[in-house]
């Protein structure tokens with residue numbers, strides 16, 4: 001379908017304060033007043049806020065990454081040496097002595113892409 005652009009000077013700015021049309025303003029950090037259509041809200045919460053670390057606020061995206069993150073970064077019994085790195089996959093019981101070993105395992109045995117953002121366990125998902 002072709003659109004006609006003639007005489008269409010209707011470039012009013014999107015109102016960010018429009019509340020009528022089924023939208024939600026997300027006030028959770030780090031969003032701080034991001035406006036979302038209501039149908040995207042649930043998925044937004046799941047993606048950006050459900051699996052956020054309560055200790056440091058990082059977004060771990062999935063429950064399993066959050067669990068690994070808590071275990072490796074915030075478990076007082078794990079500080080110093082003796083940290084065991086569990087596999088990213090819930091169903092896999094492998095443990096590793098280093099994060100690097102775990103990455104090779106994930107690539108080899110679970111077909112993770114080599115450019116997967118493995119540091120997500122330590123750093124969380126960069127928010128943009």
Ligand SMILES: [Zn+2]
Pocket residue numbers: 026027028031032034044045048049
């Ligand atoms: Zn949000």
Ligand SMILES: [Zn+2]
Pocket residue numbers: 053054055056057058069070073074
């Ligand atoms: Zn954390």
Ligand SMILES: [Zn+2]
Pocket residue numbers: 087088089092093094105106109110
């Ligand atoms: Zn594994």
